[in-house]
Amino acid sequence: MAAGVAAWLPFARAAAIGWMPVANCPMPLAPADKNKRQDELIILNVSGRRFQTWRTTLERYPDTLLGSTEKEFFFNEDTKEYFFDRDPEVFRCVLNFYRTGKLHYPRYECISAYDDELAFYGILPEIIGDCCYEEYKDRKRENAERLMDDNDSENNQESMPSLSFRQTMWRAFENPHTSTLALVFYYVTGFFIAVSVITNVVETVPCGTVPGSKELPCGERYSVAFFCLDTACVMIFTVEYLLRLFAPPSRYRFIRSVMSIIDVVAIMPYYIGLVMTDNEDVSGAFVTLRVFRVFRIFKFSRHSQGLRILGYTLKSCASELGFLLFSLTMAIIIFATVMFYAEKGSSASKFTSIPASFWYTIVTMTTLGYGDMVPKTIAGKIFGSICSLSGVLVIALPVPVIVSNFSRIYHQNQRADKRRAQKKARLARIRVAKTGSSNAYLHSKRNGLLNEALELTGTPEDEHMGKTTSLIESQHHHLLHCLEKTTNHEFIDEQMFEQNCMESSMQNYPSTRSPSLSSHPGLTTTCCSRRSKKTTHLPNSNLPATRLRSMQELSTIHIQGSEQPSLTTSRSSLNLKADDGLRPNCKTSQITTAIISIPTPPALTPEGESRPPPASPGPNTNIPSIASNVVKVSAL
Amino acid sequence: MGAVMGTFSSLQTKQRRPSKDIAWWYYQYQRDKIEDELEMTIVCHRPEGLEQLEAQTNFTKRELQVLYRGFKNECPSGVVNEETFKQIYAQFFPHGDASTYAHYLFNAFDTTQTGSVKFEDFVTALSILLRGTVHEKLRWTFNLYDINKDGYINKEEMIDIVKAIYDMMGKYTYPVLKEDTPRQHVDVFFQKMDKNKDGIVTLDEFLESCQEDDNIMRSLQLFQNVM
Numbered sequence: 001m002a003a004g005v006a007a008w009l010p011f012a013r014a015a016a017i018g019w020m021p022v023a024n025c026p027m028p029l030a031p032a033d034k035n036k037r038q039d040e041l042i043i044l045n046v047s048g049r050r051f052q053t054w055r056t057t058l059e060r061y062p063d064t065l066l067g068s069t070e071k072e073f074f075f076n077e078d079t080k081e082y083f084f085d086r087d088p089e090v091f092r093c094v095l096n097f098y099r100t101g102k103l104h105y106p107r108y109e110c111i112s113a114y115d116d117e118l119a120f121y122g123i124l125p126e127i128i129g130d131c132c133y134e135e136y137k138d139r140k141r142e143n144a145e146r147l148m149d150d151n152d153s154e155n156n157q158e159s160m161p162s163l164s165f166r167q168t169m170w171r172a173f174e175n176p177h178t179s180t181l182a183l184v185f186y187y188v189t190g191f192f193i194a195v196s197v198i199t200n201v202v203e204t205v206p207c208g209t210v211p212g213s214k215e216l217p218c219g220e221r222y223s224v225a226f227f228c229l230d231t232a233c234v235m236i237f238t239v240e241y242l243l244r245l246f247a248p249p250s251r252y253r254f255i256r257s258v259m260s261i262i263d264v265v266a267i268m269p270y271y272i273g274l275v276m277t278d279n280e281d282v283s284g285a286f287v288t289l290r291v292f293r294v295f296r297i298f299k300f301s302r303h304s305q306g307l308r309i310l311g312y313t314l315k316s317c318a319s320e321l322g323f324l325l326f327s328l329t330m331a332i333i334i335f336a337t338v339m340f341y342a343e344k345g346s347s348a349s350k351f352t353s354i355p356a357s358f359w360y361t362i363v364t365m366t367t368l369g370y371g372d373m374v375p376k377t378i379a380g381k382i383f384g385s386i387c388s389l390s391g392v393l394v395i396a397l398p399v400p401v402i403v404s405n406f407s408r409i410y411h412q413n414q415r416a417d418k419r420r421a422q423k424k425a426r427l428a429r430i431r432v433a434k435t436g437s438s439n440a441y442l443h444s445k446r447n448g449l450l451n452e453a454l455e456l457t458g459t460p461e462d463e464h465m466g467k468t469t470s471l472i473e474s475q476h477h478h479l480l481h482c483l484e485k486t487t488n489h490e491f492i493d494e495q496m497f498e499q500n501c502m503e504s505s506m507q508n509y510p511s512t513r514s515p516s517l518s519s520h521p522g523l524t525t526t527c528c529s530r531r532s533k534k535t536t537h538l539p540n541s542n543l544p545a546t547r548l549r550s551m552q553e554l555s556t557i558h559i560q561g562s563e564q565p566s567l568t569t570s571r572s573s574l575n576l577k578a579d580d581g582l583r584p585n586c587k588t589s590q591i592t593t594a595i596i597s598i599p600t601p602p603a604l605t606p607e608g609e610s611r612p613p614p615a616s617p618g619p620n621t622n623i624p625s626i627a628s629n630v631v632k633v634s635a636l
Numbered sequence: 637m638g639a640v641m642g643t644f645s646s647l648q649t650k651q652r653r654p655s656k657d658i659a660w661w662y663y664q665y666q667r668d669k670i671e672d673e674l675e676m677t678i679v680c681h682r683p684e685g686l687e688q689l690e691a692q693t694n695f696t697k698r699e700l701q702v703l704y705r706g707f708k709n710e711c712p713s714g715v716v717n718e719e720t721f722k723q724i725y726a727q728f729f730p731h732g733d734a735s736t737y738a739h740y741l742f743n744a745f746d747t748t749q750t751g752s753v754k755f756e757d758f759v760t761a762l763s764i765l766l767r768g769t770v771h772e773k774l775r776w777t778f779n780l781y782d783i784n785k786d787g788y789i790n791k792e793e794m795i796d797i798v799k800a801i802y803d804m805m806g807k808y809t810y811p812v813l814k815e816d817t818p819r820q821h822v823d824v825f826f827q828k829m830d831k832n833k834d835g836i837v838t839l840d841e842f843l844e845s846c847q848e849d850d851n852i853m854r855s856l857q858l859f860q861n862v863m
Binding site for chain 1: 698702703705706709710724725728737740741744758761762765766773774776777780781797798801821824825829842846851852854855856858859
């Protein structure tokens with residue numbers, strides 16, 4: 001029942017009085033209207049835009065958000081209105097649906113945004129009115145295609161390790177860019193198709209005379225060479241076909257597909273020719289079979305997307321083509337008849353019969369005009385001119401339809417390719433953003449402890465550094481920090497991790513010394529991984545700044561350690577170091593707890609290995625020597 | 637505030653004539669012809685004032701407002717023609733065919749026999765049906781049954797009405813509808829109503845018989861609180 005008509009229910013019920021006198025038995029009781037309240041205005045505040053409507057309007061559709069008690073969740077007691085933090089533009093359409101019973105789809109709106117809004121308000125998109133339904137469905141289909149494209153290319157990029165050999169082969173055939181072997185195969189087959197086609201063509205070219213006989217086509221002169229070429233091509237095609245036959249998931253479907261038929265037709269003539277002897281009777285048929293060799297050129301359609309689009313266009317325009325053919329046939333018959341009878345009178349006319357006139361009509365209508373048949377009588381000439389004029393019209397009419405179809409499909413393909421290309425750039429941007437945020441975390445980690453240290457030391461000038469990070473960021477970082485504490489592992493950036501891996505493998509330490517450290521040292525190491533990002537350059541090295549600094553800090557502290565065995569009192573010295581431009585990277589309190597001698601050079605080696613070995617071996621060698629009595633500062 | 641008869645004239649279309657193409661001209665000419673014919677039938681009607689209607693009927697202002705909103709929503713032009721009336725009524729009875737009964741109802745609503753029901757007619761009839769006295773209701777029902785409005789109900793009229801009511805039931809009923817069920821029903825009705833057995837029921841006979849029947853009296857009060 002339409003919503004607006006619900007307002008007429010009182011009338012329909014009142015009109016039922018007309019049945020009362022006719023009825024023989026008593027009527028059932030009417031349902032009582034329990035909460036019969038006056039219709040009131042509801043205010044719906046959608047992102048600041050206020051919509052007002054009657055409560056009964058909304059209650060027309062009780063299975064939606066606005067029509068049910070679900071909207072009470074959005075009721076704002078203070079302002080006595082329902083507040084929705086959604087798009088007011090789309091809400092306009094939603095509210096109109098309640099008012100008029102028809103849901104419209106605004107063309108300027110994005111389809112997924114619209115779908116989201118409808119889902120939020122609990123309205124099924126199927127009730128979109130006829131006026132807008134087609135547009136909605138079209139947009140939805142395009143969107144689905146886009147998603148499918150994305151998914152497809154994603155799937156293609158994923159490495160699916162558990163593919164069987166057969167499946168890999170099928171994938172290689174379908175998409176030559178999946179592996180180099182597939183690409184090689186693709187190009188090789190393409191080359192051989194070209195060779196085969198050129199061979200077929202050149203075979204028939206007259207090739208100079210052999211003395212004593214007439215001019216021969218090349219095919220007969222160098223028959224052995226051509227035969228060998230042909231054999232080679234056919235062998236390649238056969239192998240390719242068999243491989244393609246082996247690979248696909250559904251062989252039956254593959255055999256029925258057009259490309260496979262073309263493949264078969266391309267190689268069949270050769271085998272039939274092998275089987276048949278050089279008998280005179282069948283050589284005629286044999287020659288006919290050779291014509292089929294030209295079908296090899298269709299094998300190029302696997303290599304060319306444009307050819308495929310053309311074929312697809314022709315397939316989808318089948319009705320227009322059919323109409324073209326039909327109308328042409330009609331016109332040909334009409335004009336041929338007319339011309340025949342018009343030219344019947346003239347002597348020595350070439351228009352000997354109506355089928356003979358067909359040739360004239362076709363040549364004239366397609367504006368070819370060979371001139372081998374011309375009308376001689378005046379009537380014939382008049383009708384001939386009418387024929388050529390109408391020919392232009394009849395052919396020109398269905399052609400634009402085919403052209404527009406081709407253009408649409410072609411552009412669709414272009415869009416798909418463009419999307420794929422842009423996808424790479426898009427993914428790269430996403431990756432950069434991700435690494436940016438993780439770097440931000442690492443950065444703030446270093447700054448964070450730094451700031452805490454500074455708070456203790458009371459250096460004012462760097463306090464402001466902490467305030468530049470927003471509350472949300474700091475909360476997020478705190479969360480990541482808690483995760484680190486929980487797992488006793490730390491976040492590091494990619495390069496350092498790779499370096500650590502490389503260097504740990506190079507140092508050949510026992511496998512128990514994993515770069516991620518066993519628990520006890522881990523505890524001590526995780527707390528002191530802060531690193532400052534100040535770009536101070538150390539004189540004796542040209543390492544990348546961060547690692548260099550870390551090295552330097554470590555070396556400094558170690559040196560400190562060697563000078564002062566206990567670092568608990570090194571707070572001031574750390575401050576001194578701070579004056580030097582290097583910031584301490586550990587909280588002092590944490591440093592105290594970290595004074596544990598750890599005979600784990602691998603823990604240090606991430607530090608020491610965070611630069612190419614030949615660069616500065618000095619600090620590296622220093623560290624292991626003083627490892628035993630020096631606090632291990634950091635794992636990074 | 638009297639009723640304003642506004643006409644949707646074809647003046648607007650006459651102004652939009654940018655080109656003089658032959659085909660376009662021909663098409664426009666045909667369209668204008670049709671629109672000229674429709675000119676007389678498309679009317680935009682505004683009802684009398686709220687106060688007047690309130691005085692004339694038994695509804696309060698609020699109720700009139702609600703009624704008008706529903707009315708205007710379905711019929712933006714302000715009048716209901718029979719087609720729309722039938723469509724609206726058919727929505728309530730999807731099982732069967734409500735068009736015949738809607739036709740009779742429409743005639744009952746359209747007191748001035750103009751072929752269209754204005755809001756005033758609509759509200760007046762509803763006022764009688766929902767808020768009127770028993771007498772008024774019965775008189776309205778008699779008017780409904782009297783198809784040719786001659787003041788008497790004869791058997792054929794009654795059979796038509798009852799058949800129309802049975803049509804609304806549709807095909808799938810239990811027990812199955814037979815051909816002469818309406819006729820039998822009418823016979824029973826006439827036995828009750830036709831006091832002097834002359835084959836027609838007059839208004840007085842109708843009023844008297846209905847007031848004697850408790851069932852009918854009770855059912856007339858059924859829709860008291862519809863609004």
